[in-house]
Amino acid sequence: MSSPTFTYPTFVPKPAITSGNGYKCPSCGLELSIIEGTTTYSCDNNHSFDRAKEGYINLHLAQHKRSRNPGDSDDMIRSRQRFLNAGYYQDLAKAIIAHLGEQDGEQLVDKRLLDIGCGEGYYLSEIRKVHSELQLVGIDISKTAVRLAAKRKLDAQLAVDSAFNISLFDNSIDTAISVFSPINAPETSRVLKPGGTLIMVGPGEQHLSGLTAHIYDKTQPHKGNYASLDDSPEFTLKEQIEVSETICVKGTAIADLLRMTPYYWHCTPEQQAQLGTLEQLETPIHFTIRLYQNCAEALEILEALEILEAPDTLETPEILEAPEILATAETPEAPKE
Ligand SMILES: C[S@@+](CC[C@H](N)C(=O)[O-])C[C@H]1O[C@@H](n2cnc3c(N)ncnc32)[C@H](O)[C@@H]1O
Numbered sequence: 001m002s003s004p005t006f007t008y009p010t011f012v013p014k015p016a017i018t019s020g021n022g023y024k025c026p027s028c029g030l031e032l033s034i035i036e037g038t039t040t041y042s043c044d045n046n047h048s049f050d051r052a053k054e055g056y057i058n059l060h061l062a063q064h065k066r067s068r069n070p071g072d073s074d075d076m077i078r079s080r081q082r083f084l085n086a087g088y089y090q091d092l093a094k095a096i097i098a099h100l101g102e103q104d105g106e107q108l109v110d111k112r113l114l115d116i117g118c119g120e121g122y123y124l125s126e127i128r129k130v131h132s133e134l135q136l137v138g139i140d141i142s143k144t145a146v147r148l149a150a151k152r153k154l155d156a157q158l159a160v161d162s163a164f165n166i167s168l169f170d171n172s173i174d175t176a177i178s179v180f181s182p183i184n185a186p187e188t189s190r191v192l193k194p195g196g197t198l199i200m201v202g203p204g205e206q207h208l209s210g211l212t213a214h215i216y217d218k219t220q221p222h223k224g225n226y227a228s229l230d231d232s233p234e235f236t237l238k239e240q241i242e243v244s245e246t247i248c249v250k251g252t253a254i255a256d257l258l259r260m261t262p263y264y265w266h267c268t269p270e271q272q273a274q275l276g277t278l279e280q281l282e283t284p285i286h287f288t289i290r291l292y293q294n295c296a297e298a299l300e301i302l303e304a305l306e307i308l309e310a311p312d313t314l315e316t317p318e319i320l321e322a323p324e325i326l327a328t329a330e331t332p333e334a335p336k337e
């Protein structure tokens, strides 16, 4: 009888972590974890990023930068912080908070909210005052903005990062917000869970017309930041809410309001000086809040269906390896677990 042969078990390398609630390395896409006893985040490929003393991390790679200091200027950011801290846009913050977790009356415990283009963190800070249970994440391309946001000590994950290339994993965010900031539909949809909510805020028609009356002869219509979402297959508009009131801006807050907006660049020195003489400025503020739903899952189902209908492509490995997509496609009414 021949002696039994012993075969060593095949070595299966541990798969790389490609999901989770941490940061995704902007160089290679692996998970970044903190090296024990240090303030350095590193991936398995030894790309490393230091956490700043304020607690944020800079994941915006130099080779992806279009300018030395991308995003809003430091002056704009500091003016915006003073203006917002004075409470002039508090009703907008309240309206955003009122719509968090609105879909299906969901509970916010353990949910992750991402503020895209969070600036110096005013809205994250207002959300934190009401929702201690939420996991907050904020990104902005301006380092000054993120540093100021980190100084608010919000117990939030804050990173210098671009809305066009977010260093977070797929499906890792429950709700995203974007207040007057640039947005990229496919990238936002990727990090949001299927069915997750995107809350976009832009200017309504009357926004700051009391200020622009000092600068332009005719009221300038606002474009808003919705254009990239209007035709995007990733998002469905669910609801639109208008928030408006008239505010009375006092003293130096008038100059802050001017400096935090692009109107500052359109203003002549004479107009600036004239605005500087005002003791108070009455102006309507008008915000349009749009609630979108991420339809990434529906897109996957459609793609699966298309492939099912085309026999030539049936061997596409992603489809054969993803029976749950086919099952959902065949039984769209099936209750989810
Ligand atoms: C009008 S401010 C709004 C800031 C904040 N959401 C608020 O309402 O206070 C626009 C913000 O978008 C940031 N920003 C510009 N381009 C960006 C990009 N590609 N990715 C992330 N943030 C960006 C700017 O630095 C700025 O802080």
Ligand SMILES: [Zn+2]
Residues within 6 Å of the ligand: 025, 026, 027, 028, 029, 030, 043, 044, 045, 046, 047
């Ligand atoms: Zn890496």
